Amino acid sequence: MTVDYHSAIGTAAWTDLRRSLIESAVSDLRGTPRAKAVGTKTYWYDHFRLGNKTIDRYIGEDTPELRMQLDRQSEIARAAKQAQRDRARLMRVLRAEGYLFADVASGQVVSAMAKAGVFRLGGTIVGTQAFRCYEGELGVRIGFDQSAATDDIDIASFERLSLALADTVEPPLAEVFAELQFDPLPTIDHGKTWRWRQTNRQALVEFLTPSFEQDEAIRDLPALGVNAQSLHFLNYLIAEPIRVPFLYRSGVLVQIPRPERYAVHKLIVADRRQGGPDALKAHKDRAQAAFLIEALAETRPDDIAEAYQLAIETGPAWRQRIAASLLHMPATAELLKRLP
Numbered sequence: 001m002t003v004d005y006h007s008a009i010g011t012a013a014w015t016d017l018r019r020s021l022i023e024s025a026v027s028d029l030r031g032t033p034r035a036k037a038v039g040t041k042t043y044w045y046d047h048f049r050l051g052n053k054t055i056d057r058y059i060g061e062d063t064p065e066l067r068m069q070l071d072r073q074s075e076i077a078r079a080a081k082q083a084q085r086d087r088a089r090l091m092r093v094l095r096a097e098g099y100l101f102a103d104v105a106s107g108q109v110v111s112a113m114a115k116a117g118v119f120r121l122g123g124t125i126v127g128t129q130a131f132r133c134y135e136g137e138l139g140v141r142i143g144f145d146q147s148a149a150t151d152d153i154d155i156a157s158f159e160r161l162s163l164a165l166a167d168t169v170e171p172p173l174a175e176v177f178a179e180l181q182f183d184p185l186p187t188i189d190h191g192k193t194w195r196w197r198q199t200n201r202q203a204l205v206e207f208l209t210p211s212f213e214q215d216e217a218i219r220d221l222p223a224l225g226v227n228a229q230s231l232h233f234l235n236y237l238i239a240e241p242i243r244v245p246f247l248y249r250s251g252v253l254v255q256i257p258r259p260e261r262y263a264v265h266k267l268i269v270a271d272r273r274q275g276g277p278d279a280l281k282a283h284k285d286r287a288q289a290a291f292l293i294e295a296l297a298e299t300r301p302d303d304i305a306e307a308y309q310l311a312i313e314t315g316p317a318w319r320q321r322i323a324a325s326l327l328h329m330p331a332t333a334e335l336l337k338r339l340p
Contacts, residue, residue, distance in 0.1 A: 003140055017094070020090070023069055024084075027073070032048070034047040041164075046059055058117075058121060100132050101247045105198065107248030110248065110254060111248055116169040118155060119253065123255065126237060129154070134259045138295050138296070140295045157238070159221060162221040169225055173224060173225055182196040182197060182198050183196065194207045194227040207226045216232060258307070260296055260306070267286075293335055
């Protein structure tokens with residue numbers, strides 16, 4: 001497999017789109033930005049009054065980048081309409097360059113969740129929808145084959161973060177999904193809903209959260225107003241997510257895992273899938289991992305080396321699952337051996 005890269009024009013357009021979308025996140029503040037310390041972290045909120053109520057709307061975790069944007073908030077707000085036109089132009093460039101764009105069904109759902117605040121409040125797209133976004137993040141051509149095809153949208157978030165933010169999506173996701181003709185799927189736990197299926201299409205939305213217990217029970221995500229299926233190994237995947245454009249209409253700002261963590265995590269979950277339909281999913285997991293590891297070995301060798309080392313040092317169960325997947329992937333195993 002040879003990695004094929006996008007042109008410098010496409011890479012520049014994707015970078016400009018990402019910057020514009022990140023800046024637009026602070027363009028519509030209604031009050032005064034206020035920082036709050038929660039444990040060892042600091043979070044920023046838009047502090048304003050609505051009638052007789054005082055509202056603190058979560059903006060983001062404190063970073064030098066966010067502080068710089070807040071300092072320029074007035075300037076960004078004045079330029080918002082022109083920025084919207086610029087993003088539409090950048091999307092035309094990306095389409096001409098052959099980037100993977102979202103289908104209408106996925107785009108509508110992700111856009112609606114973004115407007116409700118899912119990604120602002122810690123939601124991270126995982127699975128194949130995230131894999132497609134690495135085309136822009138790494139500047140590589142993924143192309144459209146079975147490893148990049150999906151009707152599913154998986155959203156993961158930390159339960160503790162969801163509790164700490166003290167903010168919620170608006171409108172509630174149950175209303176958002178009803179508007180898009182999604183029905184909640186029944187679960188064994190009565191009253192717990194973590195999956196929705198669109199009635200007139202095949203689209204499926206699932207919510208996930210890391211499990212830090214022996215079981216993988218259904219948990220609550222208060223900030224998103226939903227329940228979530230807890231899974232082992234997921235904490236590794238969604239630690240330190242990145243913000244990127246989701247290519248739909250004029251671009252939607254979403255969160256996805258770091259590509260190096262996504263690649264290594266796919267080695268782990270591929271071995272968890274056994275038999276039947278899961279065997280096909282395991283093959284897809286390995287294909288995505290192989291593609292990303294090859295691209296990262298060329299472009300970000302230190303990042304993939306660090307992520308791989310962290311995983312195999314976490315514990316024997318991690319090492320066993322990674323080793324079992326690599327038995328099916330000799331070329332990838334050899335690449336990992338040669339990392340710095």
